[in-house]
Amino acid sequence: MSRLRFALDPKSVAIIGASENPNKVGGRPVHYLQKFGFKGKIYPINPSRTEIQGEKCYKSLADLPEAPEMVIVAVAGDNAIGAVEDCAKAGVKIALVMASGFGEVDAIAGKAKERRMVEIAHKHGMRIVGPNTQGLANFGTGAIASFSTMFMEFERVEGHVAMLSQSGALSTVPVGFLNPRGIGVRHSHATGNDSDITVGELAIAVAEDPEVKLMLLYLESIPEKKYLEELSEVALHRNLPIIALKSGRTDAGKAAAQSHTGALANEDRVVDAFLEHHGIWRAPDMRGLVEATELYLKGWKPHGRRLVAISNSGAVCVMTADAASTVGMPMAKLAPETDKKLKGILPSFATTTNPIDLTAALLSNSRLFGDILPVIAEDPAADAFIIGVPVAGPGYDVPAFARDSAAFAQQTGKPLVVAATQPSVAREFQAQGVSVFPTEVEAVTALNQYVSHHELMARVKARKRGPSSSLISADKTEMLNEADSLALLASHGLPVVPYRLAHSRAEAEAAFDAIGGKVVVKGCSADIAHKSELGLVKLGVASREAVGEVYAEMEEIIRKQGSRFDGVIIAAMTGGRREIVIGAHRDPVFGPVVMVGDGGKYVEVFKDTTLLLPPFTRDDAKRALAKLRIAPLFEGVRGEPPMDVDVLVDAMVRIGELMADTSAKVMSIDLNPVMLNTNGCVVVDAVVFKGE
Structure with missing residues (x-):
C-alpha cells in the first residue's frame, strides 16, 4: 500500500466542516473513526465550536498542531475548492472531497473546476479522492473516512473482502449483502468522479494488502486501461480473484451513468473482452457480484468442473442436472467401481448414477450422506459437489448431514455447495461453515462462476505476458485500395485469394490467362469502400474478351464517380463451406x-x-x-x-x-x-x- 498509503492508512485525519451531529456529512467521519477504532489523531475543524463529539475542535487548518496526512473536505460547492487549495499549501497528503456539483452535473464547467483542484494539489504533491465521493473505509485500520449510512448499522466485522466503486452507494450495498451472512469487508471505498485518484489506481494499492482475498469492483466507466492492467498483474501474482460489475450495458444505462458520475461510455462488448483478457470476472448484476463470495474465501483449489449432485429428491436431481447443463458444468460419469460401492450402501430403489437420488431412505438412515461421500470422493471424475436438501425436519438428523458434509469438504479440499430452501436446514449447514443457497440453480450458478473464474485466471497466468498493446491515434486515416489491402495481409502471412491488379485492358486479359478458369473482376479505388452497390463486382467472368469488356465498364464507372482509378482486380473464383x-x-x-x-x-x-x-x-x-x-x-x-x-x-x-x-x-x-x-x-x- 506504499503508493497510496496516506489514503488507506493515514496516521492523522482532519475533517473540514466537522459536525457534532453524527447523522450529518461532516459528523459521520468523526463518529466512524471513533467507533471503528482508528488509532491515529482526529482533528475536527469548525470555526463555531471548541469541541466536536468529544474531540478538540479547531477553527481552521492553520490552527492544527501538525499537517494532517488526510483531510476530509465536507464543505459544499466552491468552498471545497478553496479548502483543497489550503490543504495543498499546508502539506496535506490526501484530500478527500465529498462535495458534489462538479463534473457529474456539468461536463464543461464542472470538469474545469475538477482540473483546477487537481492542478493545485499536484503542484504541492497532494492527491485528491473525489469530488462527489462518499469516502474511504479501511476496517483493518479503523480509518473510516466516509459518510455512508450503511456503517451505522453494524459493528466492526473485519474480513477479507475489498469493495471499490466509483459510486458511493455501490461501495456499501455489497457490505449490506455480505454482513448478515457473516462475511466481513475489510475495504469499502468510493472514488466518486475519479478526478485524480481513480478506482483502478486505488484498487492496485488495496490489492497489495495481504489480508484481502477477494476484490469486488463497481465501474461506471473505464476512462483508461493502464491501472486495471496493472491491477490484473498484481492480482494474478497474488492469486487474488477480482469480480467486476460494469454498468452501462444498454444505451439507457450509459445515459444514466453519464448523469451520475460524468462517466464516459465504453463499448460494452469490448469491456467484456478486456476484462476476460486480464482474468477479471464480469458479473451481470449485483447478485452476481456478491453471490459466490463465500466460495472464493474457502481456499479451495479446483482442478476441474465435473459435477456430482446428491439429493433426497429425484426432482431436485433432475433440476440440478438441467442447471449444470445450462452453465456448462458436465455431470461427472462415475467409475463402475464407484457405482458398485454405492449399490452396496444405498437401498435398491435409490439411484446410484449421477445425479444420485437417496430418496426417502435418508429419513430412516441418517448415515447415508456420511457413508457415500467418501466413496464418491475417491472417484477421479468427481471435481465438485452439490447436495440438495429441499425438505427435511423431524426424523432427519440434519446436524449429522451438515457435519458429514463439512468434514468431507475439509478432507477433500474440493468445492461443495448445498441447496436448502428451509431456513432451519440452511442454518445447520451454515453453522458448519458450508455454503448454502436457496435453490439448486443459485448453487450451481455460483459454483460455476467460482470454478470458471479460477480456470480463467489460470489461462491468463499461463499466457505469455507480453507488453500491453500501445494506444495509437492518427489525426488522419486513409483507406487502402483492395489490392494494397490484400498485399499488406499477404505480407503478414494471411492466405489471400490469387489476384492480379490490371491497369489496362490488355493487362486484365493477361491476368485472366495467368489465373485460369472463371474469375472475379472488381473495380479498385481507394475512394470506394462498398463496390457492389456501384456495380464494381462481377462474378464468374469466363473469357478474356469478357474480362476486357468488364475492365472498360468499371474504369468508366469509377471515373464518373470522380474517384481515383487504381485499376481493376482480377481474382480467382473461390468458394467455401x-x-x-x-x-x-x-x-x-x-x-x-x-x-x-x-x-x-x-x-x-x-x-x-x-x-x-x-x-x-x-x-x-x-x-x-x-x-x-x-x-x-x-x-x-x-x-x-x-x-x-x-x-x-x-x-x-x-x-x-x-x-x-x-x-x-x-x-x-x-x-x-x-x-x-x-x-x-x-x-x-x-x-x-x-x-x-
Whole structure:
C-alpha cells in the first residue's frame, strides 16, 4: 500500500466542516473513526465550536498542531475548492472531497473546476479522492473516512473482502449483502468522479494488502486501461480473484451513468473482452457480484468442473442436472467401481448414477450422506459437489448431514455447495461453515462462476505476458485500395485469394490467362469502400474478351464517380463451406480489438461474432470460435467433414499480431468474407485503414 498509503492508512485525519451531529456529512467521519477504532489523531475543524463529539475542535487548518496526512473536505460547492487549495499549501497528503456539483452535473464547467483542484494539489504533491465521493473505509485500520449510512448499522466485522466503486452507494450495498451472512469487508471505498485518484489506481494499492482475498469492483466507466492492467498483474501474482460489475450495458444505462458520475461510455462488448483478457470476472448484476463470495474465501483449489449432485429428491436431481447443463458444468460419469460401492450402501430403489437420488431412505438412515461421500470422493471424475436438501425436519438428523458434509469438504479440499430452501436446514449447514443457497440453480450458478473464474485466471497466468498493446491515434486515416489491402495481409502471412491488379485492358486479359478458369473482376479505388452497390463486382467472368469488356465498364464507372482509378482486380473464383468475417479496430481506451464471427452479407443481421484483445494465443482464438452460435458447424454435421479451424485460428492470430504492431499504423481491418473450407481458408475481400 506504499503508493497510496496516506489514503488507506493515514496516521492523522482532519475533517473540514466537522459536525457534532453524527447523522450529518461532516459528523459521520468523526463518529466512524471513533467507533471503528482508528488509532491515529482526529482533528475536527469548525470555526463555531471548541469541541466536536468529544474531540478538540479547531477553527481552521492553520490552527492544527501538525499537517494532517488526510483531510476530509465536507464543505459544499466552491468552498471545497478553496479548502483543497489550503490543504495543498499546508502539506496535506490526501484530500478527500465529498462535495458534489462538479463534473457529474456539468461536463464543461464542472470538469474545469475538477482540473483546477487537481492542478493545485499536484503542484504541492497532494492527491485528491473525489469530488462527489462518499469516502474511504479501511476496517483493518479503523480509518473510516466516509459518510455512508450503511456503517451505522453494524459493528466492526473485519474480513477479507475489498469493495471499490466509483459510486458511493455501490461501495456499501455489497457490505449490506455480505454482513448478515457473516462475511466481513475489510475495504469499502468510493472514488466518486475519479478526478485524480481513480478506482483502478486505488484498487492496485488495496490489492497489495495481504489480508484481502477477494476484490469486488463497481465501474461506471473505464476512462483508461493502464491501472486495471496493472491491477490484473498484481492480482494474478497474488492469486487474488477480482469480480467486476460494469454498468452501462444498454444505451439507457450509459445515459444514466453519464448523469451520475460524468462517466464516459465504453463499448460494452469490448469491456467484456478486456476484462476476460486480464482474468477479471464480469458479473451481470449485483447478485452476481456478491453471490459466490463465500466460495472464493474457502481456499479451495479446483482442478476441474465435473459435477456430482446428491439429493433426497429425484426432482431436485433432475433440476440440478438441467442447471449444470445450462452453465456448462458436465455431470461427472462415475467409475463402475464407484457405482458398485454405492449399490452396496444405498437401498435398491435409490439411484446410484449421477445425479444420485437417496430418496426417502435418508429419513430412516441418517448415515447415508456420511457413508457415500467418501466413496464418491475417491472417484477421479468427481471435481465438485452439490447436495440438495429441499425438505427435511423431524426424523432427519440434519446436524449429522451438515457435519458429514463439512468434514468431507475439509478432507477433500474440493468445492461443495448445498441447496436448502428451509431456513432451519440452511442454518445447520451454515453453522458448519458450508455454503448454502436457496435453490439448486443459485448453487450451481455460483459454483460455476467460482470454478470458471479460477480456470480463467489460470489461462491468463499461463499466457505469455507480453507488453500491453500501445494506444495509437492518427489525426488522419486513409483507406487502402483492395489490392494494397490484400498485399499488406499477404505480407503478414494471411492466405489471400490469387489476384492480379490490371491497369489496362490488355493487362486484365493477361491476368485472366495467368489465373485460369472463371474469375472475379472488381473495380479498385481507394475512394470506394462498398463496390457492389456501384456495380464494381462481377462474378464468374469466363473469357478474356469478357474480362476486357468488364475492365472498360468499371474504369468508366469509377471515373464518373470522380474517384481515383487504381485499376481493376482480377481474382480467382473461390468458394467455401462457410463465410467468416474477421475484423479489427483500435478502441480509444483499450487499444486493438479483433472480431471474428459468421460473415457474409448478413453479418450485421445475425450478429454472431465475438471479440479478442491482442496479444492472444491460438488457444484463446479457438475458445473465441467455440463461443459462436455457428461453432457446431465447424465439426461437420450430417456427415460433412470438419472445417479447417486451425488455419482460421492462424489467420486470427496474425491479424492480432498486425494490430499489435504499432509501426504498421493499421487502424482498422475488415475481411469479409474469409472463405473457410475443409482444407484451408482464404481472404477474398479486404478493406484496411491506416493512419498517416
